[in-house]
Amino acid sequence: MWDSVRLPVATKQRLLELFVLGVPSYRQRFRSDASAAARERFYRLLRACCAQAEQLREPFEGAIECDETTFGGARHGPRGWGALGKVIVFGLIKRNGRVKAMPIPRHDRLSVMREIEAHTREGALYYTDEWQAYATLKLRGEHVMIRKEKGRPVGRDHINGIEGFWSYAKNWLYPYRGVPRQYFHLYLGEVCYRYNHRGEDLKPLIYKLLKQTSIQELMPTLVRKG
Template identity: 60%
Template sequence: MASPPTIERFFRLIRAVLAYEEQCREPFEGVVECDETMFGGRRPGKRGWGAAGKVIVLGILKRNGQVRVFPVQGRSGAEIISLVRAHTRPGSLYYTDDWHAYASLAVRGDHIVVRKEGGRPKGRAHINGIEGFWSYAKHWLYPYRGVPRKFFHLYLGEVSFRFNHRDEDLLPLVFQLMKRVSITEIEPILVRNS
């Protein structure tokens, strides 16, 4: 029987392969939803975007399709917009909330701002796809009751891989990836110090 650290290392390697595969996706085009959220348990003190110890994650979802997620250092508009630009093609139709940093997307393509009233979108425009993914991801990660920050990106990679292949049998896909991807390819992403 394998020891707990060996089992943990095995699953970490699988998560790294899945996260690596998610990084290799082509940029999205067409109708795209962008949003950011925070992951982390309840803590005493300040709530919302000022809460300490939480991880901010940007999500980009191709409507009725796949998702890409990125942990970000802070809610810096420049960092988030650079990620959106790197992972979407010019001419896309962007749906975002009314955070001011997204305003520059109008130069890159069409941009629709979804305004909310009482937590619900006003009008027909929505970002329900990415918000549904946030619910899926948080539900999936809840049983872990805390993921070390240095491995959090691997768990996000696993969740996005599961979401992107939700209509497929995952076992053969994971076996194929484990055979195809070498340890030298995933070593750079195994641990993040920030």
């Protein structure tokens, strides 16, 4: 992938470093070493490499927190899970460990359980809120349902880990001033990769992904999923 991008090596190195630092492409508009379209394409490939690496992550086991949220700016029209322009996202976090997050088509039991079955192993200990869609989790493993009063969990059990990730992800994406819906899964994959490697230097990690990954491998990730 690195060698297939037709930009000077120095330009690719600089763009990779700016990407790692979280500098959006539009903030580089006065640079003349690469066009806006070339920068966007390169950034898209970087995000696709991160997203693909996260898709290949092994299913979680042990103690896992599950939750859903929406991404997208406020708009006129319906509120809640059916709000216009919002993307519904489901996430799992292994206690004191890694996170997985993915867009889902609807806020319903079928969509959520499909992701849980794909990304966790049977016998796990699941922590969720009181949404009834999670009721069948007791058939896959242990299930702890968190009850809240005035927005705070009652008792010692919680899902603070995944809720903390939602805050991290939304703060990270805020400077992009809106994410194209067809590429949202790439941005989300990037955020998961950053979170899961938050104690490491990302530049050599992503450079290694670029050197090891071909465009053919990335095509299923680059194409927007349903």
